[in-house]
Amino acid sequence: xxxxxxxxxxxxxxxxxxxxxxxxxxxxxxxxxxxxxxxxxxxxxxxxxxxxxxxxxxxxxxxxxxxxxxxxxxxxxxxxxxxxxxxxxxxxxxxxxxxxxxxxxxxxxxxxxxxxxxxxxxxxxxxxxxxxxxxxxxxxxxxxxxxxxxxxxxxxxxxxxxxxxxxxxxxxxxxxxxxxxxxxxxxxxxxxxxxxxxxxxxxxxxxxxxxxxxxxxxxxxxxxxxxxxxxxxxxxxxxxxxxxxxxxxxxxxxxxxxxxxxxxxxxxxxxxxxxxxxxxxxxxxxxxxxxxxxxxxxxxxxxxxxxxxxxxxxxxxxxxxxxxxxxxxxxxx
Amino acid sequence: xxxxxxxxxxxxxxxxxxxxxxxxxxxxxxxxxxxxxxxxxxxxxxxxxxxxxxxxxxxxxxxxxxxxxxxxxxxxxxxxxxxxxxxxxxxxxxxxxxxxxxxxxxxxxxxxxxxxxxxxxxxxxxxxxxxxxxxxxxxxxxxxxxxxxxxxxxxxxxxxxxxxxxxxxxxxxxxxxxxxxxxxxxxxxxxxxxxxxxxxxxxxxxxxxxxxxxxxxxxxxxxxxxxxxxxxxxxxxxxxxxxxxxxxxxxxxxxxxxxxxxxxxxxxxxxxxxxxxxxxxxxxxxxxxxxxxxxxxxxxxxxxxxxxxxxxxxxxxxxxxxxxx
Numbered sequence: 009x010x011x012x013x014x015x016x017x018x019x020x021x022x023x024x025x026x027x028x029x030x031x032x033x034x035x036x037x038x039x040x041x042x043x044x045x046x047x048x049x050x051x052x053x054x055x056x057x058x059x060x061x062x063x064x065x066x067x068x069x070x071x072x073x074x075x076x077x078x079x080x081x082x083x084x085x086x087x088x089x090x091x092x093x094x095x096x097x098x099x100x101x102x103x104x105x106x107x108x109x110x111x112x113x114x115x116x117x118x119x120x121x122x123x124x125x126x127x128x129x130x131x132x133x134x135x136x137x138x139x140x141x142x143x144x145x146x147x148x149x150x151x152x153x154x155x156x157x158x159x160x161x162x163x164x165x166x167x168x169x170x171x172x173x174x175x176x177x178x179x180x181x182x183x184x185x186x187x188x189x190x191x192x193x194x195x196x197x198x199x200x201x202x203x204x205x206x207x208x209x210x211x212x213x214x215x216x217x218x219x220x221x222x223x224x225x226x227x228x229x230x231x232x233x234x235x236x237x238x239x240x241x242x243x244x245x246x247x248x249x250x251x252x253x254x255x256x257x258x259x260x261x262x263x264x265x266x267x268x269x270x271x272x273x274x275x276x277x278x279x280x281x282x283x284x285x286x287x288x289x290x291x292x293x294x295x296x297x298x299x300x301x302x303x304x305x306x307x308x309x310x311x312x313x314x315x316x317x318x319x320x321x322x323x324x325x326x327x328x329x330x331x332x333x334x335x336x337x338x339x340x341x
Numbered sequence: 342x343x344x345x346x347x348x349x350x351x352x353x354x355x356x357x358x359x360x361x362x363x364x365x366x367x368x369x370x371x372x373x374x375x376x377x378x379x380x381x382x383x384x385x386x387x388x389x390x391x392x393x394x395x396x397x398x399x400x401x402x403x404x405x406x407x408x409x410x411x412x413x414x415x416x417x418x419x420x421x422x423x424x425x426x427x428x429x430x431x432x433x434x435x436x437x438x439x440x441x442x443x444x445x446x447x448x449x450x451x452x453x454x455x456x457x458x459x460x461x462x463x464x465x466x467x468x469x470x471x472x473x474x475x476x477x478x479x480x481x482x483x484x485x486x487x488x489x490x491x492x493x494x495x496x497x498x499x500x501x502x503x504x505x506x507x508x509x510x511x512x513x514x515x516x517x518x519x520x521x522x523x524x525x526x527x528x529x530x531x532x533x534x535x536x537x538x539x540x541x542x543x544x545x546x547x548x549x550x551x552x553x554x555x556x557x558x559x560x561x562x563x564x565x566x567x568x569x570x571x572x573x574x575x576x577x578x579x580x581x582x583x584x585x586x587x588x589x590x591x592x593x594x595x596x597x598x599x600x601x602x603x604x605x606x607x608x609x610x611x612x613x614x615x616x617x618x619x620x621x622x623x624x625x626x627x628x629x630x631x632x633x634x635x636x637x638x639x640x641x642x643x644x645x646x647x648x649x650x651x652x653x654x655x656x657x658x659x660x661x662x663x664x665x666x
Contacts, residue, residue: 152542154489154558200535200658202546202554206484207578215485215576217546217554219537227537229544231556235485235576249491249558251542256563331533332658 009298010070012038014062014077014085016050017165018099020126020290021076025054027291028074034298040065066092072301074126074294075099078171079178083108086123090115095122097297101182101321102314104173106338109315116311122300125314127186129246130307131292132261138250139191141257148254150192153228155184159244161234167210174325175212177203180232181321183246186309189316194224196320196336203328207235218324241267242282262286342623345370345397345427347418348409349382351497352432352459356407357382359616366623370397375499394418398425405455405626407619408432411498412515413508416441423452430622432459434518435639437510439647442640449636457622457632458639460522464614464621467584471573472527474582481579483528484553488520491560492569494541503561504540512543513653514646517559520573521547521649522634522642524555534659536649545649568606 011028013021013036028036036054040062041047051058059065065073066088072095075085082103089096096116102125103109116123129135141147157180165171172178189195198221207214215233222228236244246261264286270279296308309317319338327334346353346360346368353373360368368386373379376392383390397403398421405428408418415436419429429449435458436442449456462468475483495503502508509515513536524547525531533548542562547555572585592607618634625632648659 151539151562152537152544154544156487198656200546202533202535202548204552204554206482206552206554207576215554217485217556219535219544219546221537227544229537229546229556229558231485231487233485233576235581237579237581240581251560251562254564256560256567333535333656 009034009072009301010037011035012040012065012068012070012073012094014040014065014073014075014089015081016041016043016046016076017078018076020099021050021074023290024074024076024126024294025050027288027294029054030291031295031298037070038065038068063088066094071095072097072297078165079173080104080171083112086112087115090119090121090123093119093121095297095301097124097126097294098311098314099126100314101173101178101318102311103318104178106315106319106322109311109318113311113315122297123311124297124300125186125309125311125317126293127183127309127313127317128289128293129183129187129261130190130309131287131289131296133287134259134261134264135187138248138257138259142191142250142252146255147250147252147257150224150226150250150252152226152251153188154249154251155188155228156231156245156247157181157184158231158236159234160236160238160240161208161210161214167212169212172212174321175205175210176214176232176234177201177216177218177324178318178321180234181218181230181324182314182317184230184248185317185320186313187248188222188228189313190309192222192224192226194222194226195316196323197221197223198333198335199320199323199327200333201324201327203325207233216324216328218320220320239280241280242284342366342404342626343369343402344405344407345372345400345403346382346386346388346407346409347372347394347397349373349375349378350409350499352409353382355615356409356619357386359613359619360386362613362616363620363623366619369400369403372397394421398422398427404428405430405623411502411508412437412510416445419445419456420448423448423454423456426452426454428455428626430457430459430619433461433522433639434510434514434643434646435636436643437507437514439640439644442636442643446636446640455622455626455632456636457625458634458636459618460519460634460639460642461614461618462519462523463526463633464617466611466614467586468523468573471575471582471584475527475575475577479580480575480577480582482551483575483577485576486524486528486553486555487572487574488524488555489558489570489572490516490520491558491563491567493563493565493567494561506540510646511538511650512541512559512561513538513545513649514643516561517543517545517557517649518642518646520557520559521545521645522639524557525642525645528553528555531645531661534645534648534652534661536653538650538653543649543653547645
C-alpha cells in the first residue's frame with residue numbers, strides 16, 4: 009500500500025512517517041508540503057518524493073494519504089484527497105467546525121474511500137486494557153470520569169486561532185472525548201467549561217476545565233491545559249480515573265517509562281526526561297487504518313468519531329463564552 | 342487548660358491521640374451517647390466519662406469543648422457550650438447550612454467565647470509546603486489548580502451517619518470541603534462554581550477572583566480497602582508543582598502476618614496535624630487571638646460547598662458574591 013503525507017505542519021507527521029517505514033508491505037512514497045524547507049527535508053529524511061503542491065501528490069499512484077496540515081486546512085486537503093480517490097487518515101482534531109467536518113465525511117462517503125481520524129491513544133495498550141475491563145463489566149456501571157490531557161505549550165500555528173481553530177481546549181479535548189465515547193459507547197449531551205489564557209503570553213486559550221454529561225447518565229471532567237512547563241519530563245499526559253459501581257480504574261496511559269537524569273556539565277542543572285517503552289500506538293493507529301482500507305475489522309476512529317470529539321471542544325468554547333452549560337449535539341445552521 | 346471531648350468516635354479518638362502529646366491540656370471529660378465508648382476513651386485519657394452533656398457544661402473547670410460529633414449536631418452543641426461560657430473547637434464542616442453556621446458564630450460572639458473549626462489540612466506539612474512554595478513565587482502566579490481526595494466510603498460513623506446526607510452533607514460538604522478550604526486560604530476568593538455529583542462522588546470546578554481555575558475531586562466511591570489518597574497539582578505562570586500521598590512513600594514495611602502479606606506504607610507528618618490545630622486553638626485561647634480557621638472563615642468555605650451542591654442539583658453555574666471574572 010502506497011502512502012503520501014500532506015504537510016508536516018503537525019509534528020505527528022514525523023511519527024507517522026517513521027511508523028510507515030516499519031510496517032511490512034507499506035511505503036511512504038510522497039510528501040507534499042508548501043514549506044520550501046520543511047517539505048523537502050522531510051521527504052529526504054523518509055526517502056519519499058517531494059511535491060510542493062498537494063494536488064501533484066494526489067495525482068500520483070498512491071492509495072492513501074495522512075493529513076498533518078494545520079487544523080483549518082484539513083477540510084481542503086481531505087476533500088481533495090477523497091475526490092482523487094485516496095483513503096484519508098486525518099490528524100486530530102478532524103477540523104475546526106462541524107459543517108467542515110461534515111463536508112469531509114460526505115466527500116469520503118461519496119468517493120467511497122475510508123476517512124479515519126488519528127486518535128492514537130485508542131491504540132495504547134493500557135487504554136485497551138481499560139476498555140476491556142469496562143466491556144467485561146469489571147467496574148460495573150460507569151458513574152463518572154475525572155480525566156486530564158495535559159501538554160506543553162506547542163509552537164507556531166497551534167497558537168494562531170485562524171489556523172488551529174482553538175488552543176488547548178481544541179487541541180486536548182478531542183483525545184479524551186474520543187476515548188470516553190469509544191469506551192462507554194455513549195454520546196455527550198451537555199458541557200460546561202471554564203476556558204482562559206492564564207499560563208502563557210499567547211493569543212489563544214492555554215487552559216480550561218470541562219465538565220460534561222453523557223447520555224448514559226455518567227458525567228466527566230477533563231483538564232486539557234497546556235500546563236506542563238518546558239522542564240516537564242515528557243510531553244504531557246492522558247489520565248482517566250473511572251468510577252464505576254463495582255470498581256475504580258486509574259489510567260495514566262503513557263506512564264510506561266523509566267527516568268533518565270543527564271548531567272550536561274558540572275555547572276549546569278542537567279536534564280531529566282522519560283525513556284518510554286510502551287507499545288507503539290502511532291504504528292498501531294496506522295495498522296488499524298490499513299485494516300479499514302482492506303475492509304477488515306479495526307478499532308480506528310471514523311470521521312464521525314472525529315466530528316463528535318471536536319464538537320465537544322466547540323461546545324466547551326461556546327459554554328465559556330456564555331458562562332453557562334451548552335447542550336450537545338450543537339445546533340448548526 | 343481543661344477541655345471536654347464531645348464524641349468518642351473516629352475523630353474523637355484521633356483527637357485523643359493528639360491530646361496525649363499535649364502536656365498543657367487536660368482532657369477532663371469524654372462525652373458520648375454510648376457509655377462504653379465514652380468509658381474506653383476516657384480511660385485512655387485519664388478523664389471522666391459521661392453520657393450527660395450537663396456534666397460538662399456545669400463543670401466550672403472546663404474552659405473549652407472539642408466537638409467531634411456528627412455534623413448535624415454541631416450547631417446545638419456549640420450553642421449549648423457557648424451559653425455555658427465554654428470556648429468551642431468544632432470539627433469540620435462547621436454545619437450543614439450557612440444559617441446554622443452563622444448562628445454558631447453569633448452564639449460564640451455573644452458569649453464572648455472563641456470558635457475554631459477543624460480545617461486540619463491547613464496544618465498538614467505537605468499542604469503548608471505547597472502554600473509556602475506558592476508564596477515564594479517559584480512557580481509564578483498560580484493559575485490551574487487540581488486537588489483530589491479519594492477513598493472508600495467511611496463506614497466508621499455511628500449509625501452510618503455519613504451515608505445520611507441530612508447529617509453529613511454528602512461528599513462535597515464533608516470531603517471536598519478540605520481542599521476547597523485550603524484553596525480559598527491559599528489562592529483567594531471563589532467567584533463561580535460548577536459541580537456534578539452522586540451521593541458518593543463529586544467533581545467541582547471553581548473559578549477564583551484571581552482568574553485561576555480549580556478542579557476538586559472528592560470520592561467515597563472507591564472500593565473498600567482503597568488507600569485514602571490525596572493529590573495536589575498547581576500550574577503557575579513559571580512552573581508546575583505536583584504532589585500526592587501515594588507515590589511519596591519514604592518508608593514501606595512488608596511482613597507476613599498469619600500467612601497474609603501485610604503492606605504498610607509510611608509517610609509520617611513531622612508532627613500530628615491534629616495536635617498542631619488543637620495547639621493552635623489553645624494558644625489562641627491563652628493569647629486571646631482569633632484562630633486561623635475561626636467560625637466565619639469556616640462558614641465562607643461551607644458556603645462554597647453548598648453552592649457546589651446547588652450547581653450539581655440545578656445543572657447551572659452558581660456565581661458567588663455577585664462577582665464574575
